[in-house]
Amino acid sequence: MYTLAPNIELLFTEAGDSYADRVRAAAAAGFEAVEMWGPTGKDAPARPKDIPALKAALEETGVALTAQLAEPRTQFMLPPRDHAPFFAGLEEGVEIARELNCPRIVVGSGTGFGGRKRQDQLDELVDIFTRALAYIAGSGVTLVLEAVNTRVDHPGSLLDRTADAGYVARGVDSPDFAILYDIYHSITEGEDVVAELAAVQDLVGYVQLADAPGRGEPGTGEVDWAERLGQLRSSGYEGPIGLEYYPTTESATSTRAIAAVAATA
Numbered sequence: 001m002y003t004l005a006p007n008i009e010l011l012f013t014e015a016g017d018s019y020a021d022r023v024r025a026a027a028a029a030g031f032e033a034v035e036m037w038g039p040t041g042k043d044a045p046a047r048p049k050d051i052p053a054l055k056a057a058l059e060e061t062g063v064a065l066t067a068q069l070a071e072p073r074t075q076f077m078l079p080p081r082d083h084a085p086f087f088a089g090l091e092e093g094v095e096i097a098r099e100l101n102c103p104r105i106v107v108g109s110g111t112g113f114g115g116r117k118r119q120d121q122l123d124e125l126v127d128i129f130t131r132a133l134a135y136i137a138g139s140g141v142t143l144v145l146e147a148v149n150t151r152v153d154h155p156g157s158l159l160d161r162t163a164d165a166g167y168v169a170r171g172v173d174s175p176d177f178a179i180l181y182d183i184y185h186s187i188t189e190g191e192d193v194v195a196e197l198a199a200v201q202d203l204v205g206y207v208q209l210a211d212a213p214g215r216g217e218p219g220t221g222e223v224d225w226a227e228r229l230g231q232l233r234s235s236g237y238e239g240p241i242g243l244e245y246y247p248t249t250e251s252a253t254s255t256r257a258i259a260a261v262a263a264t265a
Contacts, residue, residue, distance in 0.1 A: 002262040005033035020057035027061035038071040077113040112158035126171035146180040149188040166200040178205025197235035210245035217254035229265035
């Protein structure tokens, strides 16, 4: 049975603007985990979190925070290629992650630069994230690198292929660095889920999902979730799954179908 982690930016907004109250609403709906975007609100559309209140809600309910995003979003490959804000933000993010007992920080590639070879840019990412791990050594926080689709949601992103995220992770070569495999992005990009999982199964440190097309809750698109979660299980992944989708109905209702499938996967 997979542990599902609703994204509290998108789900349980019925509870109001308080992220702490969204955690409580998720717990009341039967969830043992949640995920979120950036903790400080430096990147739209995320908003600043009241960290003490969020910590109190997590402790009160026993809900685990599975992942948060790195801030600020950094365009590593675009001029002037100033990475100092990324490292400063990562330091702050790690402090918050440790306070909230969050084991993962999600990082991305930013936009690719058309004037450089793709391979050179991937190799530079290896160097950047290797330095990032040295910067946060001993923190106990794992960085997970996400590839996103360029066909619908993230035009121009450098990392739009699971294989390239895997290349970077193998180059970094650390137990504190993994990839985030997002089923929605992978399907939207036209990838073969079974083949992609087989190629990176030893590197997957986190998984997210949304239905495709549309990025709504499971049941609004064309994905056979019993089949997909079965394939995920066969790949050896046993960690939590983030629910990062745009609901078309009340959150507790929108999660029922995938919760039922996850309970038997």
